[in-house]
Amino acid sequence: MWLIELGSCESTNTWALEHLSELHHGDVVFTRNQTAGRGQFDRIWLSSSSVLTASIMLELSIEQLSGFSLIAGLAVIYAIETLLPDQRGKLCLKWTNDIFAKGRKLSGVLCESRIRANHAQIVVGIGINCEAVPETVNNAISLQEISAYVPDREALLERLRVCLMQLCDRTVSELLPEIRVRDFLVGKCIVFDTGTEQLTGEATGIDQAGQLLIRVGDEVKPHRSGRVLAIHFD
Template sequence: MSELPLMPLSASADRTPENLPEWLHWVDTCPSTNTWASDRASEIQHGDVVFTRLQTSGRGQQGRIWYAPTGVLTASFVCDRLHPSQLPGLSLAAALAVIYAIEDLVPDCRGMLRQKWPNDVLIGDRKLAGILCEANSGSGSGSARAIVGVGLNRCVDFAEAGLDAKAIGNAIALQSISSIVPDELSLLERLRHYLLELADLLSRVDPTGKNSGLALLLPELRRRDALRDRAIVLELPSEAIAGVAIGIDESGRLLLRLPDNQIRAFTSGRIRWN
């Protein structure tokens, strides 16, 4: 498990859709759980979770489509009180929350999960989960709200769903790698627990920025970094930049060593690798 000061969640009583926790908004279907939460910004609060089994128009990073056939756990988590300076690194922190939740519930995966900058969770080189963080209305003086969307391939047969390799990329589902597939409510509860703990860390930033916020997560992020020391191509809107990924800085930026040994930091982009 994590070496961070995060407390694991104790086991809870079994829950069913008829016995939901008050923080959970269970929606039969919606185009996007992030959009559903954003459209009801005045009605939802810190710690609320929006979940659906049928998302019809999911969104990924940079406007890409997020495919969510039956069996993909699709949910959005509302996080208030965030320090605005920490928003750029939120998707990396969220990836750790996803990793911890899965490792708690699926022992077969312990030590095998990695985060791929800026917003994916991998096992091996295959995508197990994707994250979409979107800033929303402020939640108080000097703080910000973010909606953290998580798509986790829980129990899904992509071929049966009619999705080809181009549509799903190099995806894999929990059912393919473990005989233990947690139920949806257990995953939602565990994800919420770790996301709220990480959100609390990202709400407290000291003047130097070295002993709070994302800086506290750097050792674990670097240990889990799937890109480190790999030759990659970073695709930007106007160019593609080749180099070697050498880590993540205190702001959550990707550090790339270029062929001339210059090091550049990037806040966004799409990764391509062999």
């Protein structure tokens, strides 16, 4: 059976990483009670009964790891669009790992990998706001707020697994047209933290390697990693 449901755990990603030797390609770790979820840059992922939290383990070649967060985000969009056809073309991918609806965060992805002799095991942690989120959570939106129908957790998990397994042998370059039409940041002025400096410039797109392109003055540079600190919509 591909589904492992835990009564409670601190983080499905942490549990999956600690039990990698027991997991197989496509296995899903799921809990309805995650007590210490993690997001990108060690942010805390606040979980409640209204949030689907799960981790999916995939076996990839080492070369496939580059830009995989974008591929995973696209798979989440495909899964939601399949179950909620009225949302086709309405969901956006915010580099590198967030899914936005109506300008607000609907879902987040956290990819963590371990390198073996000639391949990689990657754990794709996914959080989706299903029902209304607390008002204390900034800039968030839920499936309940964008659609009259909210799929049950089992249907969402199965579709997420299918979409991830369908895309996991593809590359960012192959999927770039699909990624670009869903690019939330393109054309927006952003404040970006490279890890060594902060830049303010225009996000101009995503390149073949999955890097974020930012124009500062007359120069456009690619960025493989970093954090978007702010988005200016003016």
